[in-house]
Amino acid sequence: xxxxxxxxxxxxxxxxxxxxxxxxxxxxxxxxxxxxxxxxxxxxxxxxxxxxxxxxxxxxxxxxxxxxxxxxxxxxxxxxxxxxxxxxxxxxxxxxxxxxxxxxxxxxxxxxxxxxxxxxxxxxxxxxxxxxxxxxxxxxxxxxxxxxxxxxxxxxxxxxxxxxxxxxxxxxxxxxxxxxxxxxxxxxxxxxxxxxxxxxxxxxxxxxxxxxxxxxxxxxxxxxxxxxxxxxxxxxxxxxxxxxxxxxxxxxxxxxxxxxxxxxxxxxxxxxxxxxxxxxxxxxxxxxxxxxxxxxxxxxxxxxxxxxxxxxxxxxxxxxxxxxxxxxxxxxxxxxxxxxxxxxxxxxxxxxxxxxxxxxxxxxxxxxxxxxxxxxxxxxxxxxxxxxxxxxxxxxxxxxxxxxxxxxxxxxxxxxxxxxxxxxxxxxxxxxx
Amino acid sequence: xxxxxxxxxxxxxxxxxxxxxxxxxxxxxxxxxxxxxxxxxxxxxxxxxxxxxxxxxxxxxxxxxxxxxxxxxxxxxxxxxxxxxxxxxxxxxxxxxxxxxxxxxxxxxxxxxxxxxxxxxxxxxxxxxxxxxxxxxxxxxxxxxxxxxxxxxxxxxxxxxxxxxxxxxxxxxxxxxxxxxxxxxxxxxxxx
Amino acid sequence: xxxxxxxxxxxxxxxxxxxxxxxxxxxxxxxxxxxxxxxxxxxxxxxxxxxxxxxxxxxxxxxxxxxxxxxxxxxxxxxxxxxxxxxxxxxxxxxxxxxxxxxxxxxxxxxxxxxxxxxxxxxxxxxxxxxxxxxxxxxxxxxxxxxxxxxxxxxxxxxxxxxxxxxxxxxxxxxxxxxxxxxxxxxxxxxxxxxxxxxxxxxxxxxxxxxxxxxxxxxxxxxxxxxxxxxxxxxxxxxxxxxxxxxxxxxxxxxxxxxxxxxxxxxxxxxxxxxxxxxxxxxxxxxxxxxxxxxxxxxxxx
Numbered sequence: 001x002x003x004x005x006x007x008x009x010x011x012x013x014x015x016x017x018x019x020x021x022x023x024x025x026x027x028x029x030x031x032x033x034x035x036x037x038x039x040x041x042x043x044x045x046x047x048x049x050x051x052x053x054x055x056x057x058x059x060x061x062x063x064x065x066x067x068x069x070x071x072x073x074x075x076x077x078x079x080x081x082x083x084x085x086x087x088x089x090x091x092x093x094x095x096x097x098x099x100x101x102x103x104x105x106x107x108x109x110x111x112x113x114x115x116x117x118x119x120x121x122x123x124x125x126x127x128x129x130x131x132x133x134x135x136x137x138x139x140x141x142x143x144x145x146x147x148x149x150x151x152x153x154x155x156x157x158x159x160x161x162x163x164x165x166x167x168x169x170x171x172x173x174x175x176x177x178x179x180x181x182x183x184x185x186x187x188x189x190x191x192x193x194x195x196x197x198x199x200x201x202x203x204x205x206x207x208x209x210x211x212x213x214x215x216x217x218x219x220x221x222x223x224x225x226x227x228x229x230x231x232x233x234x235x236x237x238x239x240x241x242x243x244x245x246x247x248x249x250x251x252x253x254x255x256x257x258x259x260x261x262x263x264x265x266x267x268x269x270x271x272x273x274x275x276x277x278x279x280x281x282x283x284x285x286x287x288x289x290x291x292x293x294x295x296x297x298x299x300x301x302x303x304x305x306x307x308x309x310x311x312x313x314x315x316x317x318x319x320x321x322x323x324x325x326x327x328x329x330x331x332x333x334x335x336x337x338x339x340x341x342x343x344x345x346x347x348x349x350x351x352x353x354x355x356x357x358x359x360x361x362x363x364x365x366x367x368x369x370x371x372x373x374x375x376x377x378x379x380x381x382x383x384x385x386x387x388x389x390x391x392x393x394x395x396x397x398x399x400x401x402x403x404x405x406x407x408x409x410x411x412x413x414x415x416x417x418x419x420x421x422x423x424x425x426x427x428x429x430x431x432x433x
Numbered sequence: 434x435x436x437x438x439x440x441x442x443x444x445x446x447x448x449x450x451x452x453x454x455x456x457x458x459x460x461x462x463x464x465x466x467x468x469x470x471x472x473x474x475x476x477x478x479x480x481x482x483x484x485x486x487x488x489x490x491x492x493x494x495x496x497x498x499x500x501x502x503x504x505x506x507x508x509x510x511x512x513x514x515x516x517x518x519x520x521x522x523x524x525x526x527x528x529x530x531x532x533x534x535x536x537x538x539x540x541x542x543x544x545x546x547x548x549x550x551x552x553x554x555x556x557x558x559x560x561x562x563x564x565x566x567x568x569x570x571x572x573x574x575x576x577x578x579x580x581x582x583x584x585x586x587x588x589x590x591x592x593x594x595x596x597x598x599x600x601x602x603x604x605x606x607x608x609x610x611x612x613x614x615x616x617x618x619x620x621x622x623x624x625x
Numbered sequence: 626x627x628x629x630x631x632x633x634x635x636x637x638x639x640x641x642x643x644x645x646x647x648x649x650x651x652x653x654x655x656x657x658x659x660x661x662x663x664x665x666x667x668x669x670x671x672x673x674x675x676x677x678x679x680x681x682x683x684x685x686x687x688x689x690x691x692x693x694x695x696x697x698x699x700x701x702x703x704x705x706x707x708x709x710x711x712x713x714x715x716x717x718x719x720x721x722x723x724x725x726x727x728x729x730x731x732x733x734x735x736x737x738x739x740x741x742x743x744x745x746x747x748x749x750x751x752x753x754x755x756x757x758x759x760x761x762x763x764x765x766x767x768x769x770x771x772x773x774x775x776x777x778x779x780x781x782x783x784x785x786x787x788x789x790x791x792x793x794x795x796x797x798x799x800x801x802x803x804x805x806x807x808x809x810x811x812x813x814x815x816x817x818x819x820x821x822x823x824x825x826x827x828x829x830x831x832x833x834x835x836x837x838x839x840x841x842x843x844x845x846x847x848x849x850x851x852x853x854x855x856x857x858x859x860x861x862x863x864x865x866x867x868x869x870x871x872x873x874x875x876x877x878x879x880x881x882x883x884x885x886x887x888x889x890x891x892x893x894x895x896x897x898x899x900x901x902x903x904x905x906x907x908x909x910x911x912x913x914x915x916x917x918x919x920x921x922x923x924x925x926x927x
Contacts, residue, residue, distance in 0.1 A: 204755030274734030
């Protein structure tokens with residue numbers, strides 16, 4: 001990417017959905033905000049009439065698959081996908097091969113992100129060696145590495161050992177880190193294939209009961225409060241989890257939580273045809289859960305939207321349900337799904353969307369230079385989003401290497417027109433710049 | 434009665450035709466002692482029952498009567514969705530060495546009779562097989578002829594012969610009218 | 626009817642048509658020539674990913690009695706065991722011109738997936754813990770033959786409902802056909818949402834027996850005990866096993882059914898298994914007629 005990009009003048013964008021203004025991006029920062037700004041010499045003008053301007057999105061939960069599963073995604077293709085979705089920073093989960101449980105691996109991922117240059121890739125470090133849940137990984141070394149890891153997670157696997165979880169929560173306090181827990185009681189979910197309920201019983205698929213998530217969340221909230229640590233709960237999926245987190249926050253526990261776009265929109269009824277594109281962990285739940293999650297996100301019980309973007313090659317999904325991999329892609333559809341489920345329903349304003357998808361995730365992940373207001377002097381990380389440009393979702397048309405989007409065949413209400421990372425466009429006119 | 438349709442046989446005429454056939458069967462089978470009547474569903478079955486009763490009246494002879502469904506032997510199965518099966522009821526004593534008289538309402542292409550002959554072959558070894566029909570409307574597509582005919586009825590391929598019997602339709606009549614289009618069976622027709 | 630994947634897909638007319646057709650085809654087994662020419666030139670593939678000699682043989686015999694060409698494609702010793710995916714196997718069968726595929730698979734939903742990948746008809750011969758529609762149909766057929774009607778019939782299904790594909794199909798089919806089903810099992814062996822199913826539920830067998838026209842016993846695998854679904858075989862048998870004494874408390878006309886294979890001494894005593902009221906062998910014979918009916922209705926037409 002050329003380093004010496006000229007200034008960009010964004011004309012007529014609506015910051016946080018407010019009145020149209022012009023934004024001048026120069027030298028990585030928002031240089032001026034106002035109406036009727038003159039284009040400086042050499043500036044490129046971007047017509048943003050009718051577009052919403054938000055601070056560049058920050059994803060706390062992304063699977064970039066590299067190293068190890070480059071057939072599904074690489075840091076580069078995942079970065080493209082992120083940019084196309086309006087993200088300027090993503091957290092790359094640790095369940096790679098080898099696992100990101102050493103300073104060496106997290107630095108490798110961090111370097112690959114820098115090379116791709118399309119968004120700031122923040123590696124997540126594993127909590128335990130090899131995600132095995134037996135022994136703490138070298139969390140401190142990862143924190144001190146050039147990747148400066150602040151989020152630690154065994155995502156995909158729950159840190160189910162209560163004592164180990166307690167130690168991890170305590171240990172990360174030393175460098176203001178946070179443990180992001182994948183809440184899944186392992187014994188209650190042995191062989192689990194989908195949400196346990198009417199649909200699983202009818203389809204004869206082993207159930208993943210809501211209580212397996214809720215029990216761990218309750219335990220971890222109590223643990224975090226006991227040791228005075230920060231806890232982040234990954235991909236909350238049940239009504240009961242929302243209630244427990246609400247209760248924990250009320251009693252002063254320093255807990256944050258995320259919800260995925262797919263859990264805000266899709267339900268387990270979709271599993272009826274046994275198409276593994278709907279197989280995900282935690283599983284799609286019921287309508288009642290979906291409504292509770294939306295409400296929780298609206299009232300702040302759930303702090304952020306995180307994609308859990310989980311690319312898989314075709315063969316991992318074109319198979320029998322029980323044989324198929326769990327996970328869905330999500331970076332490129334996240335904002336549109338949030339618009340449909342939260343904005344168009346009147347549950348969130350665009351300002352609150354910016355909070356849930358940029359400001360707060362950056363704060364939880366301690367991501368410098370992201371999630372800041374679009375004011376003069378702030379970093380020029382900007383996404384321009386068209387909320388009135390319906391998209392027919394098609395897996396093959398995406399920048400991600402994989403096509404396992406559960407939204408395929410659906411029409412989503414809007415699309416990202418442009419993304420700027422430190423004043424440099426990564427996406428312009430809906431294409432990688 | 435639908436427009437353009439006319440009755441070619443009424444109830445009493447059907448009665449007389451069956452009575453005549455009963456007499457012919459007795460004559461040709463030399464008293465009918467070895468005869469078994471097999472009706473082809475659906476309307477061949479009540480016709481076979483009626484023939485059996487008439488023979489019984491004439492000769493005081495109980496003629497076994499049953500039914501022979503030919504659906505599984507049809508040559509046009511793939512032209513239409515799978516059909517429900519009719520009943521096959523072979524009278525006690527079976528078919529070996531009997532003179533089997535197949536009974537159907539209309540003889541047309543001859544394909545039903547071909548199928549019935551195949552079906553018979555899987556059920557036993559009759560001494561002879563004969564064919565009785567209420568109406569022969571011509572247009573044979575196979576080398577098959579009836580031994581007993583109630584009425585020869587010259588027809589056009591654009592016409593349809595509809596036999597109604599009180600047992601199945603509430604009244605006795607043979608109607609001739611314009612052909613009805615039939616899904617997948619337009620060429621061969623239900624009445625083969 | 627293009628495929629038979631789930632008993633729940635059948636409406637009352639379709640289910641009745643299958644049973645009526647089976648009634649007619651049952652005669653074929655008594656004839657000197659036990660064969661019909663109906664499916665001549667059609668190819669039926671038995672794709673069995675699980676060992677089940679009895680079900681495979683039943684389908685094979687049914688297809689052969691209809692003159693279909695039958696290919697047995699078992700997972701063992703074929704490319705399937707070398708890691709070929711279900712999709713590739715499906716495409717292979719497709720290329721070979723299979724008109725119908727009978728699939729038995731350990732994964733719930735495998736038949737549904739297969740139906741996406743092949744043009745021919747797919748017949749679910751048991752998928753994981755999901756469904757086994759022809760077993761439910763042949764059981765209904767057996768009940769109707771013995772007791773005359775299914776309307777209002779009181780059927781107790783006893784045993785490991787949670788893991789039973791037969792139970793899932795049976796509840797749906799018998800409800801469609803007007804019977805009243807009661808599931809009888811310890812709570813651990815019932816699905817959590819069983820109260821939403823169109824049937825009654827009882828935790829005790831003894832209360833249900835005197836009011837049942839049919840008691841259908843499901844196989845209970847001893848490994849369920851190791852998974853703590855029940856404490857011991859002895860306790861299971863004491864509470865849910867059908868022995869001669871319990872048989873005596875059933876109405877005179879009541880039947881004992883079992884989809885097989887039976888575990889004698891577990892869910893059924895030898896005395897009951899060998900009693901004339903136990904229809905197990907009749908179920909096997911009826912299975913051939915019923916499967917002929919399904920194959921005919923799926924493959925016999927256009």
